[in-house]
Amino acid sequence: MATKNRIRPKYFEYQEKIKKTYQKLKEVYEEIKQSYTEIVFRFALMAEYKDEATGTHLVRIADYSTEIAKGLNLSKKDRYYLRYASPMHDIGKLIVPDNILKKEGGLTPEEREIIKKHTTLGADIFKGSRSPILKVARVIALTHHERYDGTGYPQGLKGKQIPLFGRIVALADVFDALTTKRPYKEPYPFEDAILMVKQEAKRHFDPDIVRAFLRRKKNIKKIWQATKDIESFIAEYSFGNEKGQGS
């Protein structure tokens, strides 16, 4: 009995210590997770600066890809990986020389080949990583320019040979390119871009991915509209309009 009484306070003391350590570990884990995902976004932005320089493109790619994943009933974990890995699809562009990437006018066949290398270069950056997000990022960087009919690059993979995440981001990326203003073109209206995606089923895109995309059309439109609102608000503000707030 006496021994038991001596042990009891110790037991509660240890229990309390374990609780506190667990809480601390949880906090540290959250902190590491946050810094990790933060770096992913900032890292992806570097490649965007070299090219189109729009961060909203990155957020849209993550959002469109997540919606397609929902349309395919993918797990929460897969959607999480896609959200953070998809913005890094063009990371290989960091290594493509600026004079080719930003060249105005036509590209020579050799220059076109160099640009195509951003896929394999991107995959090389993530090679050997054990992180699940970076493993997905590698697959996406390598395969987001493959086409369902086998005419894409860099490997000319066909149909379901193309990894699922690559097929998803291929559609998200093209749809975003169609609906966004670029130096050489005006954006296509939303419904026109939807029609173009539909027409490319079995050619550029996996028809299953196209169906999943169309099932989520209502939400896709919301994302499209939301980023338009964000961009116009920022443009309004950056022209010195008094309506903007902040410092």
Next chain:
Amino acid sequence: MQINQKTKNGVVVCYLKGEINIDTVPKLKETFEIILKNKFRKVLLSFKGVEYIDSLGIATLIDFSKRLLKREGILFLCELSSNLRSIFGITKVDKVFKIYETEEEALKEFYGY
């Protein structure tokens, strides 16, 4: 997503928790509607415990901020995680919102208005 609300010296402080995304924005919009309906003009959103915000979430904040401004109100944000800060940074919305590190700092700033 969880939303808790408190009024501190005429400032409505909303404590947000979880993810702000396409599925949870209706709840956020609902809260904003009530704030506008009750004619509150000073609003502080605390993002402590918010892991992610998507484009719909950002657009909802912008819309609310615009409507508040029309009523001569003002919106401050505080306690953003580094992940959220990076999203705000890459979309450049960090330039259009007043963002404070802590709730205390933001509230202090509010009293000057």
